[in-house]
């Protein structure tokens with residue numbers, strides 16, 4: 225399989241190196257041959273050639289079976305007056321590859337419940353996936369700026385809503401058959417369209433799946449007060465961005481969480497949900513688990529290697545069971561990126 | 574003082590009745606004369622005259638010293654095809670009165686920490702206020718719908734950002750002199766404008782106040798992982814809507830939280846942050862504390878009666894200390910709306 229690796233910025237290269245080591249170990253154990261192709265994206269690509277998504281990178285991704293990404297962005301490229309931004313590279317890549325469904329599973333591990341700001345009794349048994357629409361909405365609408373004011377347009381078409389809701393319902397069929405669609409239909413026209421389409425798709429195509437609607441503000445509460453009651457959550461791009469970062473607190477640290485961005489083809493983009501964390505970059509203390517679990521999602525969704533994916537997940541689980549935690553989770557000894565990766569690798573070999 | 578009372582829908586009338594009883598008790602104890610004028614808004618107004626903000630209601634508000642509101646909305650008026658919605662009445666009122674700054678304080682009471690989904694040790698000492706921009710952004714931008722797609726425009730002008738940031742900085746001066754401005758400047762043009770203006774206003778006009786910037790997704794995490802580190806949080810309309818509902822979980826129940834919507838004049842609109850909760854309407858179990866604390870904010874901000882406001886706040890605090898809780902907070906006996914109100918009144922008289 226051809227796999228493109230995009231380390232990106234900040235702690236991106238560190239966690240990506242860990243993920244690549246895990247991918248190689250899986251290849252060795254199960255005798256798969258993974259061809260890895262590393263390319264530049266984000267701030268690193270701006271530094272190298274002035275473009276956050278160089279043509280060579282995009283071409284490689286179009287050719288790949290899967291793409292593994294670290295993180296992009298950082299203060300170095302965030303000047304208010306900056307003409308190009310690292311984030312544009314990531315957004316353009318998601319769009320160019322047609323990856324409209326961003327899956328973000330949250331399944332707190334028993335060993336890390338203690339680190340979550342949420343009370344443990346609310347967390348046991350939590351097992352949810354947010355399906356965030358990823359190539360539409362206010363992220364991609366027209367943006368204007370004239371001296372005195374600025375604007376961003378949020379737009380959704382029926383087709384854009386249909387396909388992501390469908391994906392969420394299909395996922396729910398493999399799970400507990402419950403979908404929560406999140407919008408702000410009491411205020412936004414795009415949300416009213418969203419709600420209508422979601423209702424129709426679920427009714428006509430997934431009569432065996434239960435659909436409920438929640439307003440985004442209520443959802444920000446319910447995610448905390450009754451997280452166990454959610455199975456699949458589907459929502460638009462911006463709401464998904466906010467709610468998944470919030471939901472990451474259910475797991476104790478966003479450093480633990482992976483994501484898969486999928487479209488109609490088998491190819492996907494896999495990245496931890498955390499950012500480039502410039503404050504801790506280069507110190508060898510970044511948590512590689514989110515990136516490593518992204519490898520598991522890559523194996524499962526783009527390569528069809530479910531057993532291998534399960535092996536990675538079990539190796540991570542065993543590592544956490546052993547109390548090997550990075551700084552944001554640790555009470556006593558904090559393990560560095562290498563130590564955690566080594567522990568995971570040991571469980572795989 | 575002339576005070577307009579807008580009970581609205583669902584539990585709105587129940588909690589408003591409690592708030593009015595408290596207002597009358599304060600008037601009696603401190604010998605103030607409050608003239609109360611009740612008017613229709615929201616779904617109740619649609620039912621009465623087809624308009625969620627009748628002219629008579631708006632005229633009364635324009636004339637008033639302060640407006641006390643319950644809540645609007647409910648399934649009865651939420652048909653996808655509905656031409657008028659209860660929420661439009663509230664949004665139009667906020668806009669017409671120029672109430673651009675919505676203050677939502679969150680100060681968990683020791684007695685209700687146990688009911689919060691957040692671990693108690695994170696909550697002690699939490700004392701923050703969200704200043705939510707209330708008359709701009711995607712709530713009020715153009716909305717379009719043509720069969721196949723829908724759009725909402727988010728727009729902010731320099732002036733709109735300046736005035737609400739100024740209000741937040743002024744508030745911070747009376748507190749711990751720390752302002753966190755929340756945006757999504759790595760993606761949205763309106764957020765980049767927001768960040769530039771916030772930076773300039775703080776630097777030029779409030780050198781004694783510390784301003785930090787947070788991305789909205791990170792903020793959704795930090796609110797939970799380190800709530801004590803925030804003092805004043807200022808953000809745009811939609812982000813504020815989501816983050817305040819999330820922040821309400823720090824207090825144990827959104828039923829406890831008040832809000833004040835202010836503009837350049839002294840007049841303000843005061844409402845609990847909870848919604849109309851149609852599922853429990855008419856059962857006498859709604860928590861009136863959010864509405865009652867809104868009366869305290871009204872006394873302080875629109876009538877300049879700080880001592881009286883403090884009296885209401887202490888009465889609420891004493892009631893909670895006595896373990897008199899509504900259902901969503903109670904472990905044992907759940908007190909109804911009347912019982913809670915009676916307890917508060919007893920502490921005032």
Ligand SMILES: CC(C)[C@H](C(=O)O)[C@@H](O)C(=O)O
Pocket residue numbers: 296297311314315465497759760790
């Ligand atoms: C880096 C940024 C553009 C990105 C987003 O907002 O989509 C990130 O926050 C994410 O969630 O993947």
Ligand SMILES: CC(C)[C@H](C(=O)O)[C@@H](O)C(=O)O
Pocket residue numbers: 410411441645646660663664814846
């Ligand atoms: C009822 C609704 C329009 C309103 C809003 O979104 O502003 C409510 O959620 C609030 O927070 O006051």
